[in-house]
Structure formats: structure tokens, C-alpha cells
Amino acid sequence: MRGLLLKDLLLLKNQRRFFLLFFFMSAGMLLADFNSVFVINYVTMIFSLFTLSSISYDEFDNGYAFLFTLPITRNQYAAEKYVFGFVTGGMGWIVVTIFAVAMNVIRGRAGTGELVVMAVLYLFISLLFLAVVVPIQLKFGAEKGRIVLIVFIGVICSAGFVVARAAKTLQLDLSSTVAAVSALSTGPVIACVFLISLAAVFGSYLISVKIMKNKQF
Amino acid sequence: MLLEMENIQKTYGDFTLNCSLKLEPGYITGLIGPNGAGKTTLFKSALGLISLDQGKVTVFEKPFDQLSPKDRQNMGVVLAESGFSGYLTIQDITRIMKNLYQSFDQERFIKKCRESGLPLNKRVKDLSAGMKGKVKVLAAMSHEARLLILDEPTAGLDVLAREELLDTIREYMEPGDRSILISSHISTDLEQLCDDLYLIDHGNIVLHEETDVLLGSYGLLKVTEEQDWKLDKRYILRRKKEAYGYRLLTDKISFYRENQPEIIMEKGSVDEVITMMIRGERL
Numbered sequence: 040m041r042g043l044l045l046k047d048l049l050l051l052k053n054q055r056r057f058f059l060l061f062f063f064m065s066a067g068m069l070l071a072d073f074n075s076v077f078v079i080n081y082v083t084m085i086f087s088l089f090t091l092s093s094i095s096y097d098e099f100d101n102g103y104a105f106l107f108t109l110p111i112t113r114n115q116y117a118a119e120k121y122v123f124g125f126v127t128g129g130m131g132w133i134v135v136t137i138f139a140v141a142m143n144v145i146r147g148r149a150g151t152g153e154l155v156v157m158a159v160l161y162l163f164i165s166l167l168f169l170a171v172v173v174p175i176q177l178k179f180g181a182e183k184g185r186i187v188l189i190v191f192i193g194v195i196c197s198a199g200f201v202v203a204r205a206a207k208t209l210q211l212d213l214s215s216t217v218a219a220v221s222a223l224s225t226g227p228v229i230a231c232v233f234l235i236s237l238a239a240v241f242g243s244y245l246i247s248v249k250i251m252k253n254k255q256f
Numbered sequence: 257m258l259l260e261m262e263n264i265q266k267t268y269g270d271f272t273l274n275c276s277l278k279l280e281p282g283y284i285t286g287l288i289g290p291n292g293a294g295k296t297t298l299f300k301s302a303l304g305l306i307s308l309d310q311g312k313v314t315v316f317e318k319p320f321d322q323l324s325p326k327d328r329q330n331m332g333v334v335l336a337e338s339g340f341s342g343y344l345t346i347q348d349i350t351r352i353m354k355n356l357y358q359s360f361d362q363e364r365f366i367k368k369c370r371e372s373g374l375p376l377n378k379r380v381k382d383l384s385a386g387m388k389g390k391v392k393v394l395a396a397m398s399h400e401a402r403l404l405i406l407d408e409p410t411a412g413l414d415v416l417a418r419e420e421l422l423d424t425i426r427e428y429m430e431p432g433d434r435s436i437l438i439s440s441h442i443s444t445d446l447e448q449l450c451d452d453l454y455l456i457d458h459g460n461i462v463l464h465e466e467t468d469v470l471l472g473s474y475g476l477l478k479v480t481e482e483q484d485w486k487l488d489k490r491y492i493l494r495r496k497k498e499a500y501g502y503r504l505l506t507d508k509i510s511f512y513r514e515n516q517p518e519i520i521m522e523k524g525s526v527d528e529v530i531t532m533m534i535r536g537e538r539l
Contacts, residue, residue: 042356049348050341096341104338108303108405109356110328256305256338 043111043119044126047093051127054092061085065135072146075139075154079132080161086131087165090124091172095181104256113254117177117247121240124169132162156225163229166236170243177250257281257317258403258435264301264311273297273459276311279403279435284425286450286467287439288530294459295439296336299407302437303333315403329357332396336408339392342381346374346391357399365398372420385412393421397428404428404436410445418442422449443526447471453526457534465507474524475509476532478502483519494536505532 051058065082069075097106107113136158143151171191176184205211259279266273273294279285289295300306302313304320313320316327340349346369353360369376372390380388389412396404406425410418422445428434440446446453446467453470455463465474479487480501491508505528506512509521522528 042352045355046341046344046348046352049351050343053343096343100342101338102341104300104305105333105335105340107305108328108331108333108335110325110331111356112325115325255307256300 040111040115040119040122042109043116044123047090047096047119047123050093050096051089054089061131062134065131066138069135069139069142075143076157076161079135079139079158080164082135083128083132083161083165084168087124087128087169088172089127090120090169091176091181091184093123094120094173094176098180101256103254107256113251114248117173117244117251120173120177120247121169121244124173125166128165128169129162132158132165153225156229160225160229160232163232163236166240170236170239174243174246174250177247258315259302259405259437260314261298261302262312262314264298264313265309266297266301266306267309268297271297271459273301275456275459275461277302277437277454277461277464279437280451281435282429282432283451284429284436284438284449286446286453287437287456288441288443288446288453288526289439289456290530290534291441293456295456296407297459298456299335299405299437299439302405329359329399330402332399332401332404334392334396334404334406334409336411339388340380340395343379345379346376349380349391349395350376353395353398359400360398361400365394368394368398368424386414386417389413390417390421393424397424402434404434404438406436406438408439408441410440410442418445425449443530447526455530455533462533463529469507470524470526470529473509474505474507474529475512476522476524476528477504477506477509477512478520478522479504483516487519488515489539492539494532495539496532496536503532503536505529505536 061082065078068078097103106116136155139158140151140154143154172184172188175187175191178184179187257278258281259277261275261277263276264273271292271294275294275298277285277287277298287295287298297306301308302315302320304313304323315323316330318327340352344352350362350365353365354362366376369391372387372394374383374387374390374394380391383391389409393406393409396406409425410421413421425436425438426449429436438446438450450467452464452466454461477487477492478498478500482501484495484502484504487504491506491511492504493507494505496503505524509523512519512521
């Protein structure tokens with residue numbers, strides 16, 4: 040696992056311009072007083088995505104065949120992709136959260152605690168994001184994976200739209216449900232999101248292992 | 257036995273690989289065959305990269321799927337069409353290998369790379385084909401593996417680099433408990449290096465022989481139609497029609513030397529044997 044992580048980190052060097060661009064862009068957004076929670080969420084998601092590009096590097100030029108002659112198992116390979124995504128996402132998250140909190144304090148605003156809580160929430164949501172994108176990328180590869188992901192997001196948005204339309208047609212009041220969720224204290228919500236994310240990552244890992252075991256090189 | 261493949265079968269469309277192979281301890285075993293004969297499929301089967309329809313592969317006396325990552329550390333592999341990402345440098349590869357293999361000899365690897373004129377800080381994709389080949393072989397030999405599986409390691413190398421590589425392989429075998437399975441399209445490389453040879457064609461092993469026997473006992477007879485008609489064909493393996501009559505491949509040239517010295521005979525070379533075994537008519 041250590042060797043695989045190191046490989047992906049060393050390959051990340053090839054994307055250092057992209058990496059730096061995002062750091063400066065997010066710093067600029069925070070300096071320009073964009074919504075801090077949005078910037079934290081955005082950067083964490085984008086940095087988690089580096090795990091997808093590491094999969095692209097692996098499959099490029101028939102690289103998988105050699106990779107699986109190394110002393111690693113297919114289970115370890117699948118697990119490493121989640122760890123790597125969490126490490127890169129986490130790195131981006133830490134830097135941007137510290138910067139956002141510092142800006143909040145410098146600007147003398149209240150609600151720093153809430154900002155940190157929201158940041159933690161989005162860190163866990165990025166795990167959910169990994170749980171969806173990693174198996175898609177492993178199964179379909181870089182090119183097809185992108186299309187499948189777009190279709191998947193489309194389906195989720197359409198489902199949301201259909202639910203909202205149905206609620207309107209049936210004259211259901213969803214705002215009371217939203218208000219009830221918002222009224223919950225943040226502790227249990229974060230704990231729930233954390234547990235759901237962990238469960239999703241574990242389920243997703245099992246799917247990824249199955250995908251990798253069925254692959255032939 | 258370090259590697260044993262028993263009646264393995266794999267079908268892709270109208271191609272079927274169907275063969276058995278053994279790699280004895282202390283042996284360098286060569287695999288030769290024309291393009292598309294099934295060499296790469298055989299290598300992939302030996303490495304568990306493809307699932308088999310039938311048969312079993314045993315490495316270090318264990319079924320392949322029961323090998324632990326520690327067992328896998330005892331294997332060094334070169335694949336003709338795959339390797340470390342071209343976006344890594346040799347320096348990067350060194351760091352990765354150090355984290356993957358307990359016995360990785362970093363100093364020796366770097367020294368060998370320097371001796372071979374390989375730039376340590378250049379990305380592998382920017383190296384010449386020959387340099388890329390050298391990196392693959394040096395990496396495979398850098399961690400004291402007992403079993404080396406080398407698919408076309410000399411591809412892209414010039415004559416001098418090939419000779420140098422063959423010397424490195426011989427040197428690698430010195431401890432005595434190591435084995436190598438190697439393929440090459442350059443038969444002279446294998447002639448010089450291997451203890452035994454497997455010839456593969458259309459997914460089947462058509463010949464397995466010790467190299468000494470192949471070079472010493474095999475031979476070609478050039479006969480007219482009349483000589484062919486009278487010839488004792490007990491030791492003739494293949495026959496091919498020629499303008500003067502027939503060219504025949506025998507695995508006992510001494511028999512014909514003693515009994516029919518009037519026939520024109522040539523000592524066998526691996527290339528001649530391959531050509532006759534594949535193109536010749538079975539008697």
C-alpha cells in the first residue's frame with residue numbers, strides 16, 4: 040500500500056501546476072469574500088478527484104498489466120484509491136479550512152465555530168463522493184467513466200426534480216421537512232453523515248474489489 | 257519447480273492457448289514462437305493477469321492465487337508492452353521499489369543505471385526504446401527475485417546493449433537457486449543463454465528440448481525425391497518441399513551421418529528448427 044501511495048503522490052508532481060492553480064484560485068476566492076463553505080467544499084471535491092487521475096495514469100499505456108505483477112493484491116489496489124482520494128482531498132481541505140477560518144477571524148466575524156462544523160460536514164460528504172466516483176472510474180476507465188458520471192449526476196438531478204414536482208402536484212409541503220432537518224442540532228447530523236459516508240465507502244470498496252478481481256490485463 | 261503450468265487453456269475468439277510448461281530450479285528456459293503464437297498470453301497466464309478457462313499455474317509450489325505479496329516479492333517481471341508509468345523518473349521508480357520490495361538493493365540499482373548511461377531525473381517516457389528496456393530489466397533484477405519472467409527483454413536494444421544484457425542475466429544466475437523464463441524474437445539470444453527451449457505456435461507447444469540437444473542432435477537433411485523415397489524416416493520430424501526435392505528435420509543427425517553419409521546435412525540452428533517445425537509437414 041505504501042509503495043502504491045508513493046507512486047500516486049509522485050505522479051501528482053505532473054499535475055503540480057493544476058494543483059497550485061487551485062490553491063491560488065481558492066485563496067483568491069476567500070480574499071474576495073466568496074462564501075467560505077462553498078470554497079471549502081469545492082476545493083475538497085476537486086482535490087479528491089486526483090484519485091481519478093491516478094487511475095487514468097495507471098491504465099494509460101497498458102500500465103495495469105505491469106502494476107499487477109508487483110507485490111500488491113487487487114484488494115490493496117482498490118483500497119489505496121480511496122485512501123489516496125481522502126489524503127489529497129484532506130490536504131486541500133486542511134489548507135483551505137485554515138485559510139477560511141483565519142480570514143473569518145481577521146474580518147472579525149462571528150460564526151467561526153459553525154464554519155468549522157460545516158467544513159467537517161463537507162469533508163465527510165467528500166467521502167460519499169469518492170464512494171460514487173471510484174468504482175465508476177475503475178469499471179469504465181477514464182473516457183467512459185466521465186460519461187457514466189455525467190449520466191449518474193443527471194439521474195440524481197432528475198430524481199430531485201421529479202420529487203419536487205410530485206410534491207407540488209400532490210400539494211405536499213416539503214419545507215416543513217427541510218425546516219425539521221435544519222432544526223436538528225449539528226452533532227447528530229454530522230455523526231449521521233459520517234456513519235453514512237463510512238458505510239458508503241465500505242460498500243463502494245467491496246464493489247471496487249469485485250471490479251478489480253474481474254479485470255483481465 | 258519454481259513455475260509449473262499444467263494444461264492451461266485460454267480462448268480469445270478463434271485463438272486458443274493450450275499448453276504445459278515447467279521451469280526447473282537453476283534453469284533459464286526460453287520461449288520462442290512467431291508473432292501471435294501465444295507467448296504474451298502464456299506470460300500473462302503465468303502472472304495471473306488473465307483468468308484461465310482450464311488448467312493450473314503453480315509458482316514456488318503454490319497455486320498462483322494463493323501467493324502472498326511476500327511470495328510475489330520473489331518474482332521479477334519484464335513485460336514487453338507494459339511497465340512503470342512513463343511519467344515517473346528512475347529516481348521516482350527507485351523510491352517506489354524501496355517501498356515495495358524488502359530486498360531492494362537501491363545502491364546497486366542506481367549504480368547499474370549509471371553504468372548503463374541512464375539519466376536518473378528524466379521521465380521514462382522521454383527515454384529511448386533501448387533505455388526503457390534497460391530500466392525494466394534492471395528494476396526486475398534489483399530485488400533478489402528467485403524467479404524472473406522476462407517477456408522480450410532485448411526488444412529495442414542494439415547488439416552491444418543486448419550482449420551486455422545477456423551478460424547481466426548470466427551474472428544474475430550465479431547464486432544457483434534462481435530461474436528465468438524468457439522470450440525473445442531473436443533466437444541467437446536464446447541459443448546462447450537458455451538451458452532449454454519451448455517452441456510455441458498457434459497456442460500450442462510444438463517442441464520442448466534442451467538447448468544443447470537441439471544444437472547438437474538436431475539437423476537438416478537435403479535430399480532428392482529418390483533419396484527421400486529410400487530414406488529411413490524413424491528420426492525425421494518434419495519435411496518441406498524444395499526445388500531440389502525435400503528438406504528434412506531430424507532430431508538424430510548422428511544416425512543419418514553414420515548410415516547415409518552421401519546425403520547433404522547441416523547442423524541445426526534454432527531458426528532452422530523453428531521454421532521447419534512450423535512450416536514443415538509432419539510425417
